[in-house]
Amino acid sequence: MHIPAAGIVSICLILSMCLVSGSSVMVIVFEQSDRTALIPEAIIYADGKIAGKTDLNGAFNLSFEGYHPNIRVAKGGYTDWTGTFAENDTAILVPLQVRNSTLFVEVFDADTLIPVQNAHIIATSEDGSREDGYTGPEGKIQLALRSDKVYNLEITAQNFQVVHDTVVTSGDSSTVQYSLVRNDRISIRVLDSLSGYPVTSAHVQIDGTKAGITNDRGVLISNTSRNVEHIFDISAEGYESTHLARSISFEDQVVDIPLVKAKTTIFVSVYNKDQMPLSKSRVKMDGSLQGVTNEFGRIMIPSLEMKPYEFTVTRDGYKENMVSFTPGNETSDLIIVLESEFVDLEVLAQNSNGNPLSNVSVYLLGENQEPLNTNETGFDGICVLPAIEEKSYRIKAEKGGYYPNTTTASTKTNPNHIILHTPDTIQSVSSSGEIPWFYGIGVVVLIVAGVGVYLILSKRNRPYRRGRSNRRRSL
Structure with missing residues (x-):
């Protein structure tokens, strides 16, 4: 005879139930303070393992085999109950003691942080129980709730947006804070x-x-x-x-x-250390050339935003200067002073005896021997010329009654000596057998001039000879 699979499973279940003898006990859970208040959803543990939960009537049928298990009943907001039951008990009553918790709620304005008074706080548990109240002058309220339970909070206040939140109460007390946003708030x-x-x-x-x-x-x-x-x-x-x-x-x-950023105009004025205006000075702003200064050392730069700029000013013969400047609300003036890149080149003019010579005109010569600067010596025979530091120059010295002279000079060799000679000095030097180079040149010039004069005169004194006449023409 063929037996379907479903029938085999049913037979096995019936046999297993017949072989094992089982018992059960009804567990009824209620509040200790109010025996008429049955507690649903209470968790029943048997020997440490979850057996199930009480129904809406606070009851649960606990099945067991052989020996009586140890029972523990737990429910949020209540103190746990543990115990066992007698041999012939078919039902046990489990009273759970209520555990209370205080919830402190603080409410304040989200923008001003001022406490919000008369805010209505409503706390509703999962089982529908409700507690509510209003905040005081300090924006605070305390609610007596059940411990270890989940509550839905609703906070309402005039001119503020409603706030909803969920909290879980702890064993004794807890504090929560809420910032309320105004209905008329705008950023x-x-x-x-x-x-x-x-x-x-x-x-x-x-x-x-x-x-x-x-x-x-x-x-x-x-x-x-x-x-x-x-x-x-x-x-x-x-x-x-x-x-x-x-x-x-x-x-x-x-x-x-x-x-919109405001615009302004600035005037850049460029001077030297003596407060003399420097024309043709090149003015850059943030690396871009704006132009050159006029004869008064000024340049106008319009339509600038009121923010920091970097100004760089250059001019031949002067050191570059960079300044940071922020224009103001009105027309601004920026004054920039340039320092000369030249240093003093000292020249000491002396005669052949080593004495200083005053009123000597000293010239600083360029690469093509053109005068760059000139000055006269004082009573101490010294004059100062502006020159680039450590650069080598040629200088020329002149004074009436003296032969001019040139020599090399540099700021590294300050003071630079130059000697001027007189004709008497040349004669005395010649008598001693020492002929200076410029005297030799003068002698050569005189000899050449003398030879020229002699040739001219000898040509004028030569006698005139009449030339022979041509042959007579034959008649």
Whole structure:
């Protein structure tokens, strides 16, 4: 005879139930303080293992085999119960003692951090029990709730948005804090019109009343009524003031207001250390050439934003100077002083006896022997010429009654000596057998001149000879 699989499974179950003899006990859980309050959803443990939960009537049928197990009953908000039952008991009553917990709730304004008074707090548990109350002057309230239970909180206050949250109470007490956002809260964000970067420290007025100053994110939080047109006045350093009318809807959370950078004009004046204007000075701003200064050492640069700039000024013969400058709200003047790149080249003019010579004209010569600078020596025979440090030059010295002389000079060899000779000095030197080079040149010039004169005179004194006549013509 064929027996289906389902029939085999049923037979096995019937046999197993017949072979094992089992017992059960009804566990009924209620509140100790109120014996009429049955506790549903209480967890029943048998020998440390979960056996099940009580039903809506607070009852659970615990099945066991052989010996009586140890029973533990647990429920959030109640103290655990442990125990066992007698041999012939078919039901046991389990009283659970209520565990209370105090929940402290603190409520304050999210923007001003001022406590919110008369905020209504409602705490509802999963089983529907409810506790509520109102915050006092300090924005605080305490609620007597069950321990270790889940509560849904609802916080309402006039002019504030409703807050919903879920909390789990602890054994004794716990504290929660909530910041409430106003219904009329609006964030005013001030931005640069070109870059979109936030503008900090911008002053904001709404309807003629000062609202505040933007923070480092360019934001000011204000309380402004909705669906009403307001007048906004925004001002910030380096920007043009903005005046606009705007209506804020209930959907608006952030209002962006762009500011345009203000423009200004500056005059750059370039002087030397003696406060003399330097014309033809090259002026660069942030590396870009703006032009050269006029005869008064000035140049005008218009349409600048009020932000830091780097100005670099150069001129031949002067050291480069770089300064950082921020134009102001009005026309600004920037004065830049250039220091000469030249140092003093000292020249000591002396005669052949080593005595200093005054009133000697000393010339500093360029590469093509052209005079670059000139000066006269004083009573000490010294004069100073401007020259580039450590560069080698040729200098020339002249004085009436003396032959001119040239020599090399440098700032490294200060003072640079130069000697001037007189004709008498040349004669005395010649008598001693020592002929200076310039005297030899003079002698050569005189000899050449004498030879020329002699040839001219000898040609004029030569006798005139008549030439022979041509032969007579034959008749």
